[in-house]
Amino acid sequence: MTTPNRPWLAYLCLASAMALVGGYVGLSKLLVAVFPVFLLAWMRFGIAALAMASWTQRAPFEEALSPRDRKLLFLESFFGNFLFSICMLYGMALTSALAAGVIMAAIPAVVALLSRVFLHERIAPRTVAGIACAVGGIALVSFTKHDSTHAASSILGNVMLMAAVTCEAVYVVIGKKLTGKVSPKRISALINLWGLALVTPFGIWQALRFDFSAVPASSWWLLVFYAVAASMVTVWLWMTGLKHVPASSAGVFTVLLPITAAAVGVVFLGERVSSVQAAAFALALLGVVLATWPGSGEKGLTASAAR
Numbered sequence: 001m002t003t004p005n006r007p008w009l010a011y012l013c014l015a016s017a018m019a020l021v022g023g024y025v026g027l028s029k030l031l032v033a034v035f036p037v038f039l040l041a042w043m044r045f046g047i048a049a050l051a052m053a054s055w056t057q058r059a060p061f062e063e064a065l066s067p068r069d070r071k072l073l074f075l076e077s078f079f080g081n082f083l084f085s086i087c088m089l090y091g092m093a094l095t096s097a098l099a100a101g102v103i104m105a106a107i108p109a110v111v112a113l114l115s116r117v118f119l120h121e122r123i124a125p126r127t128v129a130g131i132a133c134a135v136g137g138i139a140l141v142s143f144t145k146h147d148s149t150h151a152a153s154s155i156l157g158n159v160m161l162m163a164a165v166t167c168e169a170v171y172v173v174i175g176k177k178l179t180g181k182v183s184p185k186r187i188s189a190l191i192n193l194w195g196l197a198l199v200t201p202f203g204i205w206q207a208l209r210f211d212f213s214a215v216p217a218s219s220w221w222l223l224v225f226y227a228v229a230a231s232m233v234t235v236w237l238w239m240t241g242l243k244h245v246p247a248s249s250a251g252v253f254t255v256l257l258p259i260t261a262a263a264v265g266v267v268f269l270g271e272r273v274s275s276v277q278a279a280a281f282a283l284a285l286l287g288v289v290l291a292t293w294p295g296s297g298e299k300g301l302t303a304s305a306a307r
Contacts, residue, residue: 013241014253017234022260024229025104026097028089029269031226034219037089039210042203044085045196047224048231055189062183069182072174076187077194080171081231085195087164094157097265098277101258103161105284106134108254110169118173126290133287138162140280184239192231255288 031040058064065073092100109131116123123131138158182190241253262281265271273281 007244010241010244011253013237015256017237017241018253018256019260020229020234020237022101022104022257022262023264024226024234025088025092025100025257026261026264026269027222028226029092029097029265031219031222032089032093034215035223036206036210037086037093038199038202039206040089040223041082041085041199042196042207043223044227044230045081045192045199047227048192049189049196051228052185052189052192052232055185056193058186059183062186065182073182073187073190074194075174076171077191078198079167079174081191081195082198084164084167084171085199085230087160087167091157091160091164095154095161096271097269098262098271098273098281099154099158100161101261101265102137102140102277102280102284103158103165104261105254105258105288106138106162106165107168107172107257108288109134110165111172114169114173130287130290133283133290137280137282137284137287140276140283184236184243187239188232188235191235195231255285258284258288 035043088100091103109127112123112127112131258281262273266273
């Protein structure tokens with residue numbers, strides 16, 4: 001993919017992956033207004049499975065999957081595909097794309113905390129400051145004034161999005177070793193198949209009671225974009241870039257996720273930004289930069305594309 005003289009190709013993969021994640025997180029608000037959450041997730045995994053059917057084959061240079069690799073792939077899908085998708089979609093149904101951008105910016109901070117707990121990695125002082133900024137941003141956006149009708153649902157939506165962030169962070173922590181043994185394409189395809197298997201019973205249950213004829217053509221096209229971007233393109237782009245870029249540099253690109261999600265909310269969904277929300281967003285972005293920007297002698301923090 002890239003050579004030492006052309007690291008910008010890997011940087012482009014990482015930046016594109018995070019921009020796409022932010023884009024589909026924001027646009028998913030339109031989809032959850034049309035489709036029930038489990039049905040939406042089921043169709044997303046199903047469309048992606050068809051698109052990635054040829055990616056499941058093992059390449060000649062790859063080793064056979066060990067029992068440990070299979071366990072990691074399942075856990076990656078369970079947390080990063082199944083639970084992440086359900087929490088993210090339910091959260092987006094109850095809150096704004098701007099709030100989602102602020103909360104998703106906490107991914108590097110939560111990764112740092114989980115890495116400390118489960119991998120015993122040191123948390124640098126600057127990362128602690130980044131965690132504090134992320135917490136401050138989430139607190140501000142969570143306690144923004146709402147009318148009494150929507151206050152409870154908005155807070156619940158923020159809680160669901162925070163659960164999605166935690167699922168994504170767990171995905172990052174348990175999946176750090178897969179890129180060295182399994183190709184990016186195959187990782188994308190296999191974890192998508194697990195996601196499809198996990199959500200199928202719930203998807204069929206909602207499909208039996210859903211009126212498909214009432215869905216406009218624009219929603220079907222958006223669903224195809226969501227499926228291909230979330231399950232196929234973003235994972236492949238991120239895994240490809242991560243193979244050629246140090247973790248300390250890769251983490252910086254997570255800043256594009258909240259920026260894109262918020263931009264979608266403002267430009268395409270007509271959301272208005274209050275002064276408190278702007279402050280929350282600024283705090284969240286500062287937290288991302290502090291938590292991920294490489295420093296001298298620091299190993300740095302990696303993050304994965306959200307699904």
